[in-house]
Amino acid sequence: MNVHLIRRKAVNVAMLSLTGVCTVLAVGVLFFILGYLVWNGGTSLSWNFFTKLPTPVGEAGGGMANAIVGSAKLLLLATLIGVPTGFLGGVYLAEFGGTVFSSIVRYTTDLLNGVPSIVMGIFAYTLIVLPQRHFSALAGGIALGIMMIPITLRSSEEFLRAVPMALREAAMALGASKTTAVVTVVIPAAIHGIATGIMLALARVAGETAPLLFTAFSNRFWSPGWRQPTASLPVMIYTYAIAPYEDWHRQAWSAAFVLLSLVLIVNILARVILSRNRHVRR
Amino acid sequence: MSSSLVTPASARLPQGRARSFRERLKAGDEAAYVLTLACAASIVLVTAWLAFELWKNSALSRHAFGWSFLFTKTWDPVAGQFGALPFIYGTLVTSALALLLAVPLGVGAAIFLAELAPPRISDALAFLIELLAAVPSVIFGLLGIFIMVPILRSAEPWLKGALGFLPLFQGPFYGVSLLAAGVVLAIMIVPFIISISREVLLAVPSDQREAALAVGATRWESTWDIVVPFARKGIMGSIFLALARALGETMAVTMVIGNDPKISASLLAPGYSIAAVIANEFTEATGDLYLSALIELGLVLFALTFVINGVARLLILTTTGRGTAQ
């Protein structure tokens, strides 16, 4: 073996190992985050956390019950706004697409998806908070809802498109109108993918903090209705993390643990549903 | 009854029913078309409205400062002086640092997953990495504050020792800094680079790889010389996408960057980014000019990510033939 070849071999082994190291590092970060959160956050989790309201500074025993409910409310509103719009938009692109207009819609959707979430918060602020002159869950829900639209739309379109033309034609050959065919055949065929798309959109939006900072703002108490500012998990994590109180730090870890668990569980569930579906179809 | 009465009536009735049934069908199709069209159009509407509101609400600031807003480095709310330069600087520097760290790591890992790892392991690891992309920003911020910043502080002597000759690593260091923000951003954008690059690498036709191997290239040579350049556009697209994410990242950055609107040559100094200042000062903004200036910053950020996302989508679309909303 000549020297040149030996050197090439060495480079080969070195570079390929390096790529392995990169992968280990990337994956390692995930495990580190998970581990640390479980250790730090999981251990300080208490029943209080889920049931009590925040207590004044210095008092122990506070919780984040209002933040949990608040997040749930915001997500509910976001779903009501984002899912129908995104889903029906996806139906439009999949079933009536091919025009210049649908290319514009598609491009705009991707662009809207790329807008930083804080800018989305500014938008909701100018839309709702400014005229109403107060922060509200409504504004927060709208900000999150608009963020859900592009994600839901793209995944709905993708899965509807994946349904073979043959199915549509079979339905229409039996006399079904286009609408009937889509509603009774195409959508059910794509439902797994669409559902997972919605789940993933929800998980993504559940963790968003920035758009809530000046829309839903925050609240130390319960906030009934939609016209009051409301606490939410991500905002509480932020507020407590940057504050100088140990007890609040501990609560921030607990909240982070809960939030991350929910997000990851939804993501994993979505993936499982998707892969199971593929096996059934083939 | 005479047949003339019966026949026309009975003849008309089924025909009448059929017409209205057909009409109803058509109306159903029409309604569906209009409904879905409206939803699709609403997206274009919302995006345009978003841009409009940003434009309108930043008018005060734009008229007061004009283009010099982008080049002024004073940010003094008390004196009513607002300049975007410190934030633009901080945003660009932290994003550049993030790319510097994330691109080699990300492309390297993508190469491993696409070329070396057995398919099942590659899929499993890719899934784990996509989970990393789902971790909310505020959680990265939390870990940043309590883990990364202390680690960086304790690494200060080493950093100064090894790299202190560069102006980039001089001056006092409190942990919260441009460096910390850059590192956290890097960790956050790596999954995007990995998953998209892995996909485009997997899409490179295997006969290209084989042709290189067949003239005696080593595994690495065939990958680096032939496969990666073939996937070059898609990889660039993933980098642009990651850049767009980094530019707009708010929570993790504001928790570790130090929130100081100054421009300094050193990475160890605290800084500020566009998204961070909006997050911090929006609810404290007293006065219309202050608010308008912050909204103008939002407009700048919007324009920046708009352009970069556009480039990214173009690059990725032309390689894999489809865009993805992630």
Add this chain to the structure above:
Amino acid sequence: MQTNAKVIMETESTDIPVDANSAPKVGAAPKIAARNLNFYYGDLQALYGIGIEIFEKRVTAFIGPSGCGKSTFLRTLNRMNETVKNSRVEGQVLLDNQDLHELEVSEVRRRVGMVFQKSNPFPKSIFDNVAYGLRINGFAHGRADLQARVEESLKRAALWDEVKDKLHDSAYSLPGGQQQRLCIARALAVNPEVLLLDEPCSALDPIATSKIEDLIFHLRDSCTIVIVTHNMQQAARVADFTGFFLLGKLIEFDATPVIFKTPAKKETEDYVTGRFG
């Protein structure tokens, strides 16, 4: 029959006694040989106990119906089969009596070159395609040497006259037949001792095919050639020796006229007379 085989052998200066009814006996060592080669894709066995000796500076063809393993076997001769995950080789492949698996793999592939079924030039210029192998193996010393070697390879592939004025155009600007000859030039650039051709003409028109067949005929002076082909007439035209594969086994291997006119095995006879294909 016996005479024909003898004629082929005796035109070159090697005296290998030939018995038409059995595999050619060897006086000199074969260039490349397989001993009891088994090959598996996962649990599926694709090759069964292949034993063969391929002679230097001759053209050897592998024929057989689709899926019979001839391409699979070809790829074991330069260890390209290793790019398939979960594949396993048992037995030996010997190059100049050295076990392939004990040699450095990229060196094996440089010495045993390959041209693929569908032409696969790199998205580079014509010049850079041929130069690639030279560059990575460090064969060229300086620009002038590189240019000379690229020219020589293109001449050996009978492509020089057609591309000499457009060396820096994209390889993709060439029509299919020329792209394939470019791939041959690229493979020849690193001076392989053996050239493996995996159905090189299957995507080409008859004129391009005949150009490549002429090329093969001229190349055998400098290179041992092994060609897998679907086209029996092609084997009859270009090959000195032919091996017939069926269902992963080497049924018969002999001088080409023998295989086609007086095959020893019934399966061979059935195939070459077109009773199945």
